[in-house]
Amino acid sequence: MATKKVLLVGLGNYTHPQTRHSIGLLLLDYIASQLNLTWSKKKSIHAYTTQSITIYIDPSLSSKQTQTKQSKKEKKAKKKRWDFGSESDEDTERNIINGDTTEQDENNLIGPSLPQNISSDLISPPNTVDPRKFKPKPDPVPLELTLLKPLLLMNHSGKSVSKAVRELGFSHTNIIIIHDDMQREFGKISIKNGGSANGHNGVKSVIDHLKTDEFRRLRIGIGRPPGEINDKTHDIVTDFVLSRVPHNEMETYNSDIFPRCKDELFKASIQTLQ
Structure with missing residues (x-):
């Protein structure tokens, strides 16, 4: 079976890597540590990338x-x-x-x-x-993974993604964009296939530069400001998403949410290539 290529892109503000708005960057750091990958800076695409690695995914049930x-x-x-x-x-x-x-x-x-x-x-x-x-167990699917963290600000991250697609030889159907989602409860994750940016400026930038919305996204719920604040003004929302992830939430990400995200990404990678 021929090896397939998938590009995982984590969105965020690289100058603020520990914030809720940069949860895509944090997830890729977690996956890189799990796969023993190292990051290197690629100036031509304004991003940090890992070396490619081939893993084998069981296409059957988890x-x-x-x-x-x-x-x-x-x-x-x-x-x-x-x-x-x-x-x-x-x-x-x-x-x-x-x-x-x-x-x-x-x-x-x-x-x-x-x-x-x-x-x-x-x-x-x-x-x-x-x-x-008797049904024979399906053969593992080989996937060649590359991880990418744009060095540009969130609102301009699409420029980095489009350059990576061209220079690294990926199709837009073989990339998965990872980003935060305030419309979902903390810890809730979902895969989205195409569609609008739904107000997320990083995703909107990717759509604008790729000239298509036909790519997959992993949305990670970060929730909204606490109910007692009861204020959804721009300043309150901005402070919330750009604030550092609390220690207790970070523990939950590493012990529960990120492992589930990794599994969903690998499943989505197989589906992307079918």
Whole structure:
């Protein structure tokens, strides 16, 4: 299977990397550390990039979903085995108490005898898998990932993205833009396929420079200013998004939100290439 290329772009203000508005930059730093990647400055595209790395993604269900389904099946199978064993033990105990341990009873402890005209070789073991129901596991999908952090201000980040697409040889269908989203609760993430910028100036800049909105985005919910402020004026919103991420929120990002984002990005990368 041929290796496919994907460019992950984190939006933000590089001069304020620890703020809510720069959550795209923080996520890429997390992914780079997970994949042991290093950053280098590319002046021609006004950005920091990592070296390309090829990873292999399982296109089937996520491991968590698979483990959940397997555990249910195992529990069901164990329950059946337990029920069968309980019935056998009761039958055995009843036969012993009644002094009825004949040779036929001893055979019954192993299993029912077969009719004389049927060969045991023709009987499939109880756990044999029906080949008609067997589905081979799909091959892992190789992805060549490159990470990019624009060095321009958020409102001009599209210039960096368009230069990267041309110089690094990417199609707009093979990039995923990562950005903050005030319209979503803190920690809520979603993939968007194309469409308007929905008021996000960084995304608007990318659309303007690529001359298309046909690219994928990972939106990370940062929430809105606390309810007690009850003020959504421009100054209040600006202070909120440009404020440093609190320590407790940063812990939640690293332990829960960023791992989920990474999984969603890898899934979206496969879908982008289909």
